[in-house]
Amino acid sequence: MDILVSSVVAGVLIGMVLALVALGLTIIFGVMDIVNFAHGEFLMLGMYTGLLTADATGMDPLLGIPVAAVVGYLLGIACYWGFIRFLLRGPMVAQLLGTFGLMLLLRNLALLLFGSEDRGVNAGLLVGKSVAFGMGVIVPATKLAAAALSLVSFAAVWLLMNRTRVGKALTATALNAQAARYMGIPTERMNALAWGIGGATVTVAGALIVNFWSVNPYVGLLFTMIAFTIVALGGFGSVPGALAAGIVVGLLMEIPGIWDFVAYATEWDWMMDVPVTSFKYTFVYLAYFVIMVVRPRGLFGWKH
Amino acid sequence: MEALRAAFDFSDFRPTERWVSRAVAAFLLVFPLLPVSSFATATMIQFLMFSLYGMGWNTIGGYGGQVDLGKAQYVGIGAYTTAVALIRWDVPFWVSMPVGMGFAVLWSFAIGYPLFRLRGHYFAIATIAASLVLKDLFEVWDFVGAARGLEIPAHRFATPDFVRLIFKEDVYYYYVLLAFFFGGVLYMNAFRKSRLGYQLRLIKDNEDMARSLGINVHWAKVKTYAIATAFVSMVGSFHACYIKNIEPEDTMSLDLSILIALMAMLGGAGSLWGPIIGAGILIPLKSYFKEWFGARAGLVGMDLILYALIIMVVSAVEPRGIWGLVERHRARRESA
Numbered sequence: 001m002d003i004l005v006s007s008v009v010a011g012v013l014i015g016m017v018l019a020l021v022a023l024g025l026t027i028i029f030g031v032m033d034i035v036n037f038a039h040g041e042f043l044m045l046g047m048y049t050g051l052l053t054a055d056a057t058g059m060d061p062l063l064g065i066p067v068a069a070v071v072g073y074l075l076g077i078a079c080y081w082g083f084i085r086f087l088l089r090g091p092m093v094a095q096l097l098g099t100f101g102l103m104l105l106l107r108n109l110a111l112l113l114f115g116s117e118d119r120g121v122n123a124g125l126l127v128g129k130s131v132a133f134g135m136g137v138i139v140p141a142t143k144l145a146a147a148a149l150s151l152v153s154f155a156a157v158w159l160l161m162n163r164t165r166v167g168k169a170l171t172a173t174a175l176n177a178q179a180a181r182y183m184g185i186p187t188e189r190m191n192a193l194a195w196g197i198g199g200a201t202v203t204v205a206g207a208l209i210v211n212f213w214s215v216n217p218y219v220g221l222l223f224t225m226i227a228f229t230i231v232a233l234g235g236f237g238s239v240p241g242a243l244a245a246g247i248v249v250g251l252l253m254e255i256p257g258i259w260d261f262v263a264y265a266t267e268w269d270w271m272m273d274v275p276v277t278s279f280k281y282t283f284v285y286l287a288y289f290v291i292m293v294v295r296p297r298g299l300f301g302w303k304h
Numbered sequence: 305m306e307a308l309r310a311a312f313d314f315s316d317f318r319p320t321e322r323w324v325s326r327a328v329a330a331f332l333l334v335f336p337l338l339p340v341s342s343f344a345t346a347t348m349i350q351f352l353m354f355s356l357y358g359m360g361w362n363t364i365g366g367y368g369g370q371v372d373l374g375k376a377q378y379v380g381i382g383a384y385t386t387a388v389a390l391i392r393w394d395v396p397f398w399v400s401m402p403v404g405m406g407f408a409v410l411w412s413f414a415i416g417y418p419l420f421r422l423r424g425h426y427f428a429i430a431t432i433a434a435s436l437v438l439k440d441l442f443e444v445w446d447f448v449g450a451a452r453g454l455e456i457p458a459h460r461f462a463t464p465d466f467v468r469l470i471f472k473e474d475v476y477y478y479y480v481l482l483a484f485f486f487g488g489v490l491y492m493n494a495f496r497k498s499r500l501g502y503q504l505r506l507i508k509d510n511e512d513m514a515r516s517l518g519i520n521v522h523w524a525k526v527k528t529y530a531i532a533t534a535f536v537s538m539v540g541s542f543h544a545c546y547i548k549n550i551e552p553e554d555t556m557s558l559d560l561s562i563l564i565a566l567m568a569m570l571g572g573a574g575s576l577w578g579p580i581i582g583a584g585i586l587i588p589l590k591s592y593f594k595e596w597f598g599a600r601a602g603l604v605g606m607d608l609i610l611y612a613l614i615i616m617v618v619s620a621v622e623p624r625g626i627w628g629l630v631e632r633h634r635a636r637r638e639s640a
Contacts, residue, residue, distance in 0.1 A: 035425045086620035092424055093371050094623030097569050100562055101615030108605035108612065217605075221558065225436065228429050275444050282440040285433040292430045293418040 003264070006137045007257030013139065015250020016147040019243045020205040021223055022230035023157060024076075024198030030174045030237025031194040032088065037099040038079075039227055040220030041106035042199055046072055046206020047215040048114055051121060061121045061211055062145065068207035069200045076199025080192040088191075103220065110217040120214035146208040153204055154243055157197065161239060170194060174237060222281065229288040235298030244299060252283045311494035325577070332482055336475045343595070345474045349546065351587040352481045353539050358567040358579025359488050360535025364528045365565060366573035367501060369508030370420070374431030375564045377438045378533045380556035381408040382540025384442070387454045387550055390468060397469035401541040408537035409530045411438075416529040420522055423511075432558060439556040453551025456544065469545040477546050484542070488535065492576055495531070504528055508574070536564070570618055572627025581626050589614070 025039050046068045053064035079102065087098040129141040161167040172180040173190040181187050213219075230249050234241025256277045263271035291298065314322055335348060357375065364370050385404030389395035395403075415434050422430055443451045456470070463472045471477055495501050503524050506514045515521050544550050554560070563586075571582025593607035622628050 033425075035429065083616060083620060090619065090623035093365075093369075093569055093573065094619040096371055096373070096425070096428055097562075097566060098616055098619035100566075101612045101619060104608055104612035105616065108608040111605035112609065225433070229433075232426075232429070279440060279444070282437055285436045285440070288433040289430055289437065292422055292426055292433075296422060296426060 002137065003257060004261040006139075007254040007261065008251065009137055009139060010143070010257070011251035011254035012247055013143045013147040013250070014253065015247035016150045016243070017143075017205060017208055017246075018223075018226055018230060018250055019246020020150040020153055020208070021202055022227040022234070022242045022246055023154065023205075023239065024200075024202040025227045026231045026234065026237055026239065026242045027157075027201075028194050028198040029231065031170060032173075032177075032191050034084065034088065034095050035099065035228075036102075036198070037096065037224060038103040038106055038220075039198075039202060040222065040224030041103050041110075042072060042075065042202045042220075043206040043209070043223045044110060044215065044217065044220040045075065045106065046203030047210040047213075047219070048110065048206075049203060050207030050210045051119060051215060054121060061207070062149075065149070065204055065207045068203040072199035072201070072203025072206075073196045074199075075203070076195035076197070077192050079199070080195035084195065085188070085191075103224075107217050107220060114217065116216060116218075118214040118216045121211050140212060142211040146211060149208055150205065153201060154239075157201060158239055160197070166193070225281070225288075226284055229284050229291075231298075232288050233291050233298055238298065241299055249284055249287065252287055253280055255283050256280055307494050307498070310497050311490040314493065321577075328580075329486070332485070336478055342474060343591075345478060347588055347591045349474060349478055349481060350591065351583050352478075352485045353543065354564070354567050354583040354587055355580045356481075356485060356488050356539045357536055357564040358571070358583055359492050360532040360539075361564050362492070362532075362568045362573060362579050363495060363504075363535070364525070364532040366568055366575070366578060367496065367508065368504040368525060368528050369574075370525060370529075371424075371428040371565065372431050372529070372532070373428050373558070373561050373565055374415075374433075374435035375532070375536050376556045376558065376560040377435040378408045378412065378536040379540035379543065379560060380438065380442065380552065381411060382537030383544035383550045383555045384448050384454070385537075386541040386544040387456055388448055390456055390545075391454060394468075396467040397541065397545055398467065401538060404541050405534045405537045408533045408540075412530050412533040413526065416526045420525045420529070432561070435556065435561055436558065439552050442552045442556065449551075451552065453549065453553075456548040458548050469542070470548075477542075481542060481546075484538065489576070489580075496576060500524060500528060505574075566615060570615070570625050572625035572630075575627045578625060578627045585626070586611075586614075 021039075021043055024042070025036060028034060028036055049068040049071045050061050050064035053059070053067045054061040057063075083098070083102065087095045090098075130138050131141055131144055159167075161171060169180070169185045170190050170193060172183065172185055173187050173194075177187050180190070226249060230242055230245045232245075233248060234243075234245030256279070259271065259274070259276045262268075314325075317325075332348075332352075336345060357379070361372065361375055365372050382401070382404040385407055386397060386400040389400035389403070390397070415431070419427060419430050419434070442448055448454060458470050461468055461470045463470055464476055465471070466476075469477075469480065503514065503519050506517070506519065507521055507524060511521060540555065543555065547554075567582035567586055568579040569582065570586060571580065571584075572578035590607070590611060593610055597606040618625065622632075624631070
């Protein structure tokens with residue numbers, strides 16, 4: 001029983017963090033219909049920012065989060081003004097391949113600057129500690145803190161989008177860019193802002209994840225695919241959808257744990273022989289495939 | 305018969321284009337006779353392979369406008385069919401290649417049938433997801449060697465072996481592939497003038513209009529996807545015999561899928577010459593960049609950084625690719 005409960009708890013916690021990873025992608029897509037293949041690379045840079053800030057200052061890795069947010073914001077804005085702006089004029093093919101080029105560039109710059117070996121955080125306030133909840137459920141403190149801070153970031157973005165003038169302008173741009181321009185909203189700057197917010201949220205997620213996940217320059221692609229799945233499930237452009245879908249995807253990634261529980265509980269030998277841990281991420285890709293075929297709008301999608 | 309005549313009929317191209325293409329064809333025929341290094345020959349083989357991949361992609365991605373980023377799974381199906389058949393049952397290449405194409409086409413129906421209801425980004429990402437699922441399956445499937453992959457024991461066969469396509473010298477591979485390449489160009493020349501070719505271009509421009517004219521849009525896309533798949537799987541089979549050592553990471557990775565799309569895009573999607581121009585520029589750049597920068601310490605990844613910059617500049621400045629630049633130049637000269 002405790003395997004099942006701890007799998008579910010772990011799934012929900014990681015799901016909240018993954019939802020934050022996907023949040024930036026869904027905002028960017030909602031505002032300007034562009035799919036950013038470099039999203040996972042932003043996350044990777046966030047992970048390095050958290051790690052290197054901790055290394056350089058000797059502070060706790062969690063204090064690298066504000067630094068990561070600033071770096072991500074500036075990076076997002078710079079990418080928009082320097083590159084993405086020119087892609088928006090072209091056809092969709094050019095957008096896909098252009099952001100793919102951006103992904104290759106960021107990945108290999110990271111390789112050049114930071115080297116290819118795996119690096120992780122091994123000292124800190126929360127590292128190595130864990131919280132017991134009873135029923136045999138023990139959760140690493142880093143994951144708990146990451147999930148809690150993800151929720152805080154989500155709340156902040158939700159407030160920004162729904163309770164401020166800038167957020168309303170952003171939503172207006174997403175709904176109908178031309179009409180928003182007639183109303184005097186500077187849509188170009190709204191696009192740049194979407195990239196800034198998108199970059200900041202994903203680098204914050206990176207700084208959270210680096211506390212329990214080692215980083216190398218190739219880590220991005222996996223997260224890009226996970227983020228695509230979450231965005232598809234939650235509905236392209238939907239903020240609450242991203243949170244709900246993130247938790248679902250987190251649970252999908254814990255299928256191997258749940259599988260083990262069923263295998264032991266029922267003592268079915270064939271289940272124990274399946275190398276289900278190798279398929280940890282396959283379930284995520286499969287989920288994307290099924291969602292797109294069955295319900296392309298996603299759970300909460302308003303844009304199609 | 306009609307189709308065969310169309311395949312050899314290049315009369316709707318301009319005289320300069322025909323002369324340049326004849327010169328390129330002649331150069332490709334005599335290339336191995338020139339005093340060139342084995343590295344250059346290997347690069348040329350890569351160029352021919354990627355031109356063929358690009359031509360396959362160009363049917364659905366270029367003429368049809370459906371961005372497919374999952375072509376690598378079909379490379380994998382072709383390569384694995386040939387390798388498994390050769391290693392386990394000693395089946396010759398010329399038998400296993402069509403069988404592999406058959407498997408790939410069947411799989412393409414299974415993938416394409418549901419996915420072609422989607423448009424744009426949704427379709428592109430779904431093809432990636434499908435490709436990654438297949439790769440994960442191959443990585444744990446013991447019958448095909450799981451993540452270690454397969455190795456064709458070339459030393460067991462007396463070379464040159466034209467039946468199994470096992471050679472020691474790259475020259476043989478070069479000429480076999482060159483025959484495929486010319487076949488591919490002729491096929492594409494017929495394809496672009498076929499009924500399906502015209503239907504696809506209309507679907508790309510205006511899908512609703514195509515439907516209102518009575519074209520079965522979904523079926524046209526699925527058929528073209530199968531054609532693209534057959535091309536890619538054929539080269540995949542060749543890849544298995546040429547490289548002799550295949551694993552899921554090289555034959556089915558996302559990077560390969562993107563590279564295939566990139567070749568056609570950079571050269572100019574939706575034109576006969578586009579994939580060839582794209583491969584002709586990107587492949588030599590990629591191998592020579594790697595040769596120059598790859599070995600040098602402190603410059604790891606420099607080759608791919610330059611490569612990425614080229615992609616970014618092309619997609620931002622001229623999304624129709626290099627052929628788009630040529631056409632723009634022409635239009636300006638004619639209006640002047």
